Every structure is written in C-alpha cells, then in structure tokens.
Amino acid sequence: MEKAERCAIHNQRQPCGICRVLRNQRIGPEKGTGIVSAIAAIGKNRELGKGNELLWRIPDDMKRFKKLSMGHPIILGRKTFGSIVRAIGKPLPGRTNIVVTRDAKWSYDEVIVAKSLEEALEKAKGAPGSEEIIIGGGAQIYKQALPYTTRLYLTLIDDEGEADSFFPEYEDEFTIKLNEERHEWNGLKYVWVDLERT
Numbered sequence: 001m002e003k004a005e006r007c008a009i010h011n012q013r014q015p016c017g018i019c020r021v022l023r024n025q026r027i028g029p030e031k032g033t034g035i036v037s038a039i040a041a042i043g044k045n046r047e048l049g050k051g052n053e054l055l056w057r058i059p060d061d062m063k064r065f066k067k068l069s070m071g072h073p074i075i076l077g078r079k080t081f082g083s084i085v086r087a088i089g090k091p092l093p094g095r096t097n098i099v100v101t102r103d104a105k106w107s108y109d110e111v112i113v114a115k116s117l118e119e120a121l122e123k124a125k126g127a128p129g130s131e132e133i134i135i136g137g138g139a140q141i142y143k144q145a146l147p148y149t150t151r152l153y154l155t156l157i158d159d160e161g162e163a164d165s166f167f168p169e170y171e172d173e174f175t176i177k178l179n180e181e182r183h184e185w186n187g188l189k190y191v192w193v194d195l196e197r198t
C-alpha cells in the first residue's frame with residue numbers, strides 16, 4: 001500500500017487539518033484554524049510541578065505567560081485549571097478557557113468544557129484569537145498536545161526540584177530557535193526560549 005503523505009509539523013495526513021502543510025511546504029493556517037503553541041516553565045529535568053502546584057513562581061515569567069496567552073483560547077487540563085482557580089480565584093481573564101476533563105458533570109462559569117484534547121482543539125478554533133491556540137498544561141495535556149504543537153514558548157529554569165509532573169521530551173523535534181533571552185531573578189537563572197518544529 002502506498003505510504004500516505006503526512007504533514008511535517010503535526011504528523012497528520014495531508015492536507016493537515018491544523019496548518020495545511022502541503023507536500024512539506026508550509027502554506028499557513030487554514031481559515032478558522034490556527035497554530036498551536038505551548039507555554040511552559042520547566043526545570044533541568046523538565047519538571048513542571050508537584051502536588052498540583054508550580055515549582056517556581058518568577059514574577060516576570062508570569063507576566064510573559066500573560067502577555068503570550070492574552071486574547072487567545074487556552075487549553076488546560078482539569079487539574080491545572082483547578083490550581084489556577086485556587087491561585088487567582090477565577091479562570092484566566094481575557095482568554096477563552098477550555099478545560100479538558102472526562103467528567104461529564106464538570107462545569108465552571110464561562111469555561112468551555114471538552115471531553116478530549118481533540119475536542120478542545122476543535123472548540124478553540126471557534127474562539128476569539130484562534131490564529132494562535134495556547135496549550136497551558138499540565139503534563140497530561142502537554143504530552144497529548146505535542147503532536148499538534150508547532151511552537152514552544154519555554155522557560156528553562158536552571159534549577160532542579162522534586163516533581164510529580166514533567167514536560168514531555170521535545171528536544172529532538174523542536175530544533176528551530178526563534179528567540180533566546182537569559183534572565184535572573186533572586187539568584188535563579190532562567191532562559192526564555194521560543195522553538196519551532198524542524
């Protein structure tokens with residue numbers, strides 16, 4: 001059987017439903033679809049969090065997260081959404097919050113619920129700012145979303161911490177560096193790095 005051509009970015013059958021990559025030539029997002037970008041702050045071992053809490057809270061990094069995600073639909077696992085509500089008392093403002101859960105009874109005011117990551121991506125396409133759909137974590141969602149993800153906005157923290165959730169391996173797939181900025185806060189070194197799929 002002839003091997004089906006696949007999108008070089010999302011590994012979907014041609015034409016890719018997300019970015020319309022045609023014969024390995026990127027021709028831009030289809031109308032009503034967008035690129036999918038993940039934002040995460042990770043330690044040296046790709047640590048994300050422990051006990052459903054973040055390991056590091058760097059004020060400038062929180063501002064960067066806000067700036068990058070503002071105005072765009074953001075997809076969150078039910079656990080990460082819970083930790084956000086505990087921290088700020090409400091969903092992320094100025095962004096369509098889309099929460100992925102298997103719990104058919106789960107709901108939250110002004111939040112879109114999705115039964116799967118794929119349903120969340122479909123719903124995100126119809127939201128304001130969908131030219132860039134943000135994956136906001138946590139570990140389960142980053143992992144499932146990685147095949148659909150074109151761009152990573154990472155904060156690489158020069159530290160290690162005890163963790164129970166980790167960002168998936170990405171290093172071999174995301175080798176195009178768009179930007180890199182080195183910073184330090186209270187003696188903690190970190191790098192903002194924007195990557196795209198090879």
Ligand SMILES: NC(=O)c1ccc[n+]([C@@H]2O[C@H](COP(=O)([O-])OP(=O)(O)OC[C@H]3O[C@@H](n4cnc5c(N)ncnc54)[C@H](OP(=O)(O)O)[C@@H]3O)[C@@H](O)[C@H]2O)c1
Pocket residue numbers: 039040041042047048049050051052053054055076077078079080081083100101102103106114115116117136137138139140141142144165
């Ligand atoms: N450092 C960072 O940048 C960053 C960013 C975000 C989060 N985090 C950290 O990540 C940790 C949380 O990550 P996590 O992996 O434990 O949880 P998560 O990904 O936030 O949420 C997991 C939940 O999402 C739902 N889910 C996952 N896959 C699904 C699917 N295919 N279909 C339907 N529902 C699905 C399930 O909800 P139900 O159980 O309701 O079915 C599951 O329990 C926390 O420590 C948080 O602080 C860190």
